[in-house]
Amino acid sequence: MSPYEQLLHLAFTAPNDVKYYLTPTARHAYDQLRAATPAERPFRFEQVRLGLAMSLLKLVSELGDHAESRQVLDVLHRALSEARSPEDIDRIVGREARLFDRLYENLYVNEEGEELLNLFGRTLDADAPQLLEEVAQEAVDLARTLDFSADEDEE
Secondary structure (H helix, E strand, O other): OOHHHHHHHHHOOOHHHHHHHOOHHHHHHHHHHHHOOOOOHHHHHHHHHHHHHHHHHHHHHHHHOOHHHHHHHHHHHHHHHHOOOHHHHHHHHHHOHHHHHHOOOOOOOOHHHHHHHHHHHHHHHOOOHHHHHHHHHHHHHHHOOOOOHHHHHHO
16 A cells, blocks of 8 residues: 555544545545556646645644644545646635635644644645655654544643
8 A cells, every 4th residue: 555545544534534535536546646647647646645635634633623724624625526637726726725824824733733734835845756655655654653632631
């Protein structure tokens, strides 16, 4: 299983989340990228980027019950589900640019949350499949160490 697929399964564990977020498009994006023709490659790359970014934001939202990350997660999910081209992705995400701007405002995160957001930023900046794969592997390694109970203990 690729780091991309491992991260999807680590981030989306609740049955309702699995059903909603782990669509065939999300689950098979990495395989689709590997099999893509040169003409399809840019779109398939963007699909992997969206799936990786969704996973990271899901972990952030679970770590700190962060509403803004859930809102951006839903925009990314909509883009992954509806877009048929990189331009469609840009259009869908662009309509909600203000949510991305607010993602880092009034955000208290611990060290793990900061690492996740750093990986999210690197996902958005990545310009090659190898870079996305490196981020995915780092995210898998981090996700396996996250302690979601710390936030629950404070309540």
